[in-house]
Amino acid sequence: xxxxxxxxxxxxxxxxxxxxxxxxxxxxxxxxxxxxxxxxxxxxxxxxxxxxxxxxxxxxxxxxxxxxxxxxxxxxxxxxxxxxxxx
Numbered sequence: 001x002x003x004x005x006x007x008x009x010x011x012x013x014x015x016x017x018x019x020x021x022x023x024x025x026x027x028x029x030x031x032x033x034x035x036x037x038x039x040x041x042x043x044x045x046x047x048x049x050x051x052x053x054x055x056x057x058x059x060x061x062x063x064x065x066x067x068x069x070x071x072x073x074x075x076x077x078x079x080x081x082x083x084x085x086x087x
Contacts, residue, residue, distance in 0.1 A: 003033055007055030007067055009076035037085060038064050046085040 004011040010031045016024040032053045040047045042065050051059075059067045071077045 003031060004050070004076075005031060005033060005052035005055045006049050006077040006081070007051055007058050007071045009071070009074065010052050010054065040064060040068075043084075048083040048085055 002011070012031060013029045015027055015029055017027045018024055033050055035048060036051050036056065037046055037048050038059070039045075049055075055067075062070065068077070068082070072079060
């Protein structure tokens with residue numbers, strides 16, 4: 001899978017390294033991604049998500065179910081892309 005947060009839709013950006021002599025070379029600004037497991041109470045199962053730090057804060061603020069519904073509505077993730085662990 002690509003380096004995209006499944007909750008916020010954040011992905012890597014492209015920019016430049018700028019040296020002291022102002023010589024510019026291409027670089028990537030990657031997202032702070034990590035894999036995290038959650039217990040999804042509505043479905044009574046564990047799911048695994050690829051999240052950014054901002055996505056984790058969103059889940060803490062809204063709750064897992066509301067954050068997933070919002071991500072699906074915005075098109076960041078599809079229900080079939082959510083990995084279910086130990087059904």
